[in-house]
Amino acid sequence: MGKPKRFVVVVDDDESVSRAIKRLLRSIGIAAETFASGDVFLDVLSSMPSYRPDFIILDVQMPGLNGLEVQRRLSGSGTPVIFITAHDDIGVREQALAGGAVAFLQKPFDDELFIKTIRTALEEGGRS
Template identity: 75%
Template structure:
């Protein structure tokens, strides 16, 4: 039986960022879905109880519910959270890590760093065989 591809969710209000990350992840064999807002992602989680992404990538600043609030609402889900942001603020970074984020990456970032970070997050969330 083949191994199921991990599912990574990208939540970012910038459509071009979503498209680029989705394409990058798919190019390395990782399934990805995108959401244009924290509200849309949280609504999907609420409406589809079986929906469990293996990793969530959140933009910090989005209209409506921001990335930190999405992270708070995901608490206890077990999915590692990686933040991406164009505006690096030390207090926001500290808050993200204090709430359990596994990484905090400033845009623009290198594809190699991003893929390594996502793979490390996915490996850390997998139960041992």
């Protein structure tokens, strides 16, 4: 039996961003599922205990729960988080990284940097 395919969750309220990230991940052999809100993602996570992505890509600003709140609710799960945002605020960046995020990227990000960040997160198992 082969190695199981890597699986990532993308939580972003901008559908075009989610589609682009999903396509980029697929190009490097990583399966992705997208969610338009943190609320929906957390509902799926709590209703399916076996649902465990390798890591989560979270937008900071979304309707309902923002990315930082989703990160807080995931605290202790051991699931690595990579933040993406169009609004780079140093305080938010510091809060995300202090909460255990493995990376914090500003949109629009360079595809090569994004792929390198993803590979590093997978290689390190999300530990930085």
